[in-house]
Amino acid sequence: MGAFPNILKGIIYMGVYITTTMVVPFLTFTWIKEVQLLGVSIVLEQLEYNRIVFWISAFGLLISACAFFNYSSPKQSIRKGTFALIQILLNCLYIWSYKFSGATEVKFEIVFEITNVGFITIDVQNMVMLYMGIYFLTIVLKGYDLVDFVINRDKIRQKRYKIIEGDDIL
Amino acid sequence: MVAWMNFVLNYFPGELIFYIALFVVIVTVGAIVNIAWPGDRPPRYLDKFRKEAKKKEEKKKEPKIKKEKKRLEKAKTEEEVEEEKEPETIEEPKEIEEVGELKEKLEPEKQTKEKELKEEENEISDKPSASLEDEDKNTAEE
Numbered sequence: 001m002g003a004f005p006n007i008l009k010g011i012i013y014m015g016v017y018i019t020t021t022m023v024v025p026f027l028t029f030t031w032i033k034e035v036q037l038l039g040v041s042i043v044l045e046q047l048e049y050n051r052i053v054f055w056i057s058a059f060g061l062l063i064s065a066c067a068f069f070n071y072s073s074p075k076q077s078i079r080k081g082t083f084a085l086i087q088i089l090l091n092c093l094y095i096w097s098y099k100f101s102g103a104t105e106v107k108f109e110i111v112f113e114i115t116n117v118g119f120i121t122i123d124v125q126n127m128v129m130l131y132m133g134i135y136f137l138t139i140v141l142k143g144y145d146l147v148d149f150v151i152n153r154d155k156i157r158q159k160r161y162k163i164i165e166g167d168d169i170l
Numbered sequence: 171m172v173a174w175m176n177f178v179l180n181y182f183p184g185e186l187i188f189y190i191a192l193f194v195v196i197v198t199v200g201a202i203v204n205i206a207w208p209g210d211r212p213p214r215y216l217d218k219f220r221k222e223a224k225k226k227e228e229k230k231k232e233p234k235i236k237k238e239k240k241r242l243e244k245a246k247t248e249e250e251v252e253e254e255k256e257p258e259t260i261e262e263p264k265e266i267e268e269v270g271e272l273k274e275k276l277e278p279e280k281q282t283k284e285k286e287l288k289e290e291e292n293e294i295s296d297k298p299s300a301s302l303e304d305e306d307k308n309t310a311e312e
Contacts, residue, residue, distance in 0.1 A: 057189070061189045065196035069197075073209070074207075079203065
């Protein structure tokens with residue numbers, strides 16, 4: 001692939017990651033900030049909301065930037081391997097940010113006509129831990145890929161350039 | 171797995187501007203790097219090494235090519251020499267024939283000459299004996 005298709009691919013994936021890591025969580029938390037069920041408003045605490053949105057935005061930006069670098073790089077290149085690994089590590093931090101920002105234990109106040117009726121808490125810590133396990137395996141895989149790209153650098157290059165030379169001839 | 175994240179997150183700044191700046195920097199660097207080295211051709215800085223390697227390979231090959239050329243040239247010259255020699259060998263029989271003819275011509279002359287020489291020899295061989303006899307006669311008369 002040339003420079004322009006690489007950049008285009010990077011931009012597309014960056015858009016996908018911005019949507020999935022920033023826009024969707026932001027909209028979700030904004031929506032659940034003030035939900036009304038059967039005339040009863042369930043309010044998310046303001047402090048928690050701000051903290052969650054900040055960390056989602058912060059790590060979302062970093063993940064999207066790394067995704068751009070990763071997907072715009074040529075296949076089996078060292079820079080692709082490096083940024084793929086960084087991206088996975090940032091994903092871990094992103095998921096973990098849900099936990100430490102309090103998003104895994106979302107506390108809602110049930111308010112009925114001015115009076116506070118009670119609280120609802122949603123605990124998704126186990127789900128986050130499940131994701132962490134998956135990410136741990138992905139980290140191992142990406143680390144292996146990076147080592148492979150570094151060790152077989154010459155072979156990969158020879159193969160890549162030979163194919164391109166062959167294409168030119170044809 | 172979790173401990174390192176708690177440790178790392180302590181060092182993450184709490185201002186969103188920092189992350190926005192980092193995002194812009196990474197995307198810009200990524201764009202520049204991937205435009206400069208898209209990966210579909212060898213990087214320019216490797217061209218020097220490639221050229222040097224090619225030159226070395228050519229240098230290694232050159233003596234072999236030269237040797238082969240020399241061999242071919244030698245073979246050609248040998249063939250040419252052989253081609254040149256071949257007509258001489260064809261001419262040789264003519265010379266031999268000429269020599270044979272001359273020999274045939276000269277043989278009777280030789281034979282005659284030999285005969286003459288033999289006769290002369292005989293004559294010479296006869297003469298001393300006659301002269302000696304004459305001398306004996308002369309001494310006896312005295």
